[in-house]
Amino acid sequence: MEKSEEACEVVMPLRQQPLKQLNRIAKTAPVDVEFQDLTYSVTDSGVKGGWRQLLRSVNGKFRSGELTAIMGPSGAGKSTLLNILAGYVTAGVKGSIKINGKPREIKLFNKLSSYIMQEDLIQPRLSVREAMVVAANLKLGSKCGHKEKMAVVDEVIHLLGLEKCFDTRTEYLSGGQRRRLSVALELVNNPPVIFLDEPTTGLDNVAIKQCMELLQKITRLGRTVICTIHQPPASLFQNFDQVYIMANGYCVYNGSPSQLVPFMSRANCMCPSTSTPADYIIELVQSNPENIHVLQMHTQNGKLNMRDTADKPQQPHQIEYGVCEIYQDTTQTGITSHDIEFPTSFWSQFRIILGRMSLQLRRNKSMLYIQFFHHLISGLLLGGIFFGTGNDASQTISVFKYCISINVFFMYTYVMVPVLLFPLEVQLLKREYFNRWYSLKAYFLATTVASIPLLILFGVMFNTIVYVLAEQPWELERYLWFNLMGITVGLCSQGLGYSIGASFNILSGSVVAPHLLALLLALAVYGMGYRNSIEPFMKVMMSLSYLRFGLVGFSGVVFNNRKPMECEDVYCHYKDPQVLMADMGMKGTLPEHQFYFILISLVLFRVIAYITLKYRMTSELRNKLVHYAAKIVKKHNDPI
Ligand SMILES: Nc1ncnc2c1ncn2[C@@H]1O[C@H](COP(=O)(O)OP(=O)(O)OP(=O)(O)O)[C@@H](O)[C@H]1O
Known part of the structure; x- marks a missing residue:
């Protein structure tokens, strides 16, 4: 602990440094998650027919190196979509989910992704350091030596600004620190895809800003970061690379934040200058169901992606890994049971x-x-x-x-x-x-x-x-x-x-x-x-x-x-x-x-x-x- 504090004082804080350790352990290629005609129904005796459709043929593509926010009013289907994409829910789902253009193999995909749930479920009676060491020991396996694991733990701790509570017991952490620790625990093996359910809920504005900065940093590692967010503060809306706005199980916008206003104009839903675009579109879909219909038609239920540049090529400097072991596995047909094993025996x-x-x-x-x-x-x-x-x-x-x-x-x-x-x-x-x-x-x-x-x-x-x-x-x-x-x-x-x-x-x-x-x-x-x-x-x-x-x-x-x-x-x-x-x-x-x-x-x-x-x-x-x-x-x- 003392050692790391000393280091922070004399050199540039680690969180400003390039993330050498995380980059070094990343052996996987970037992963794009694409879904087409995704429909999901559940039984509900309260509705006619006994079935309730939560997702209605939605489409989209979430790219690596991008921070994507799934937004929308309460009950729009954000968490449902996230659960399905993460593989948490599989039965009753219709449509296709592709990983780098190939159909998703759920067990292999689970190996590539981490899902950070809304509730900060963290083991009690451990210090932040101990919790991180356990995560590193379990997730990095025996191929990685003790020193390397500790270096990764140090780097992630500094990346998330948790160095001050390195020796604090997890039950004494503040809400924001707990949220950051949940992310840190899943980040130790640098998974290519990270799903976060409502990462900003319950945080104050400063903590939300820090959380966003963190997600952007992870994204810059070439990761695919997908999070649900109810309604982001206006100042942070533009920080997302892509926003996917949902209402009543439909996609009403899919594209860059900067393209939202022109999109609404094209759909004859002019955003007044007094409103922020994100708040306005949510107000629109909440006030009149007809608006949902109009907007989902204009975005073809997510098929059309209003991007700043038609199809942003992967920025090569972000992706520093040559060997694509797991990616190769996901695209190979002869999958062995070893491919889906756990990192440790x-x-x-x-x-x-x-x-x-x-x-x-x-x-x-x-x-x-x-x-x-x-x-x-x-x-x-x-x-x-x-x-x-x-x-x-x-x-x-x-x-x-x-x-x-x-x-x-x-x-x-x-x-x-x-x-x-x-x-x-x-x-x-x-x-x-x-x-x-x-x-x-x-x-x-x-x-x-x-x-x-x-x-x-x-x-x-x-x-x-x-x-x-x-x-x-x-x-x-x-x-x-x-x-x-x-x-x-x-x-x-x-x-x-x-x-x-x-x-x-x-x-x-x-x-x-x-x-x-x-x-x-x-x-x-x-x-x-x-x-x-x-x-x-x-x-x-x-x-x-x-x-x-x-x-x-x-x-x-x-x-x-x-x-x-x-x-x-x-x-x-x-x-x-x-x-x-x-x-x-x-x-x-x-x-x-x-x-x-x-x-x-x-x-x-x-x-x-x-x-x-x-x-x-x-x-x-x-x-x-x-x-x-x-x-x-x-x-x-x-x-x-
Ligand atoms: N198993 C289920 N059975 C019946 N209805 C469900 C089930 N799961 C979700 N729903 C309903 O589906 C709708 C979408 O739920 P979901 O949790 O995806 O919403 P959300 O957009 O994440 O909302 P919030 O921002 O409030 O978390 C809600 O109306 C919810 O009540």
Whole structure:
């Protein structure tokens, strides 16, 4: 940090220098994005026919080395067009999208482009430097050495004016700094195409100006920069190389900002000298739908491009790269799976993500304290309630309730944490996964592994407290099995929590989870006390509840292979705990078997969570399923 500040003082600030590092890592040719007759509809029960057209046969071409703004009033279809061009939405789209004149290969295109979403989704509890280093490690791969990566990080940080907050934690950044960091994170691998959804929203005028300057700088690297913008300040309108104005799913202007006034004159919509052209055209299309029709006819729905010069040739000095590896890939027919791989290997991705998660976990002090005290206090309370019952024959039923309570503790604790926290994590994952930082498998494995040490640490602490306070037998094997049961029930519950957290938002998840847990708990204790008279159907149902295995497992650990308990009364019915095991329908059960069944549930829940995540992340798959489902429903509803 000090070093970079020193350097800034004595030499020309880096942001004024040519961007050597970024230029050096750019191995891709410039990319032009062209679209023709792009139409997109969604199901909407509120409109006639059940379908709503969001894009209506729009056309256009966004060139490399140019900063293009997609503008228009709210609801015009700007974000929809951006999502489609970026490949975020694919199903239900008609028309063609070409990359350098060739049909777009979505997976290869994702490798060429970065999408910066409207919400600044940035990993918390990392400094700007750490967040950038993680991005560089994941996005630049092993072909680039550590020194080169750091040089790129330095250059991007200075380019975006983030040097002052190099060591600031991301959660303490201002709105403008967060926005710049979102751009910086995606810029480290210098992608040829950058999409930005509303990059100026929520920024003040100075920040908007800085943001525009930044986008222009990136454009000068030969990048294709496409952003949506609601209504730019008049002073900045002319800074765009191309503007694409939309209204009600149509294109009403496509061309250079300077050509907008002559264009409106030709369409008999003279712009008064008191209005700025950008504001005026938006007012026009908002005030009267007929104007949309007139303007879209004049621009042939985007086919005509009103450029200052008919077709600006690429400025050779801007593009300094000779080798066009990825471009060649995109135009080759024999695409190998290697072409669409991630920049780093699976294990490197896993290692980097795990490192980041561990650091974030360590820094989340309040969460650590809460978990520590939750386990400690719960352990003391539960141990206090069942104090000294472990070998008391008059309390055998209490010991069984003790097993239920421990099971319930592990269940609620480890289900509810991911239910409440994972939906936020999914939002962050969305940005990084869509921009191809890493594979979902590497992320999911890292998430699973990162949570294990704390679960073991706190789980063993809780178990030891309740074991000692309840005065369970001092036998190492029994104590180890007791811990193993608790930890597997905890891990299994965590898997269930991930499945719920990956499927629902926080609100829905916190309603669904307790209902589901109540059901699993009811199945776990169903028929206890009725010996073996449980109906076969209910036996099958009970086998669906991992809590049943947990309960039987804990009971087996506590009651199996022990001498008769001490009885101080005249008669103790459950002096031999096996009598209770028989009454509860658990006689002859071995904790090992219960442990295996819990393991199966554990794997099952993780697989469900992974598939759900994959479904949520892969917009293509999700959109296709929704699209086909809607088509089937429509078919059935249509009168023959
Ligand atoms: N999945 C959907 N189902 C139904 N309508 C949708 C869907 N997605 C978008 N829309 C509608 O399509 C229209 C265009 O949406 P879009 O988000 O592209 O607008 P926009 O121009 O980006 O607006 P803003 O500037 O307010 O963000 C809006 O009227 C929106 O309500």
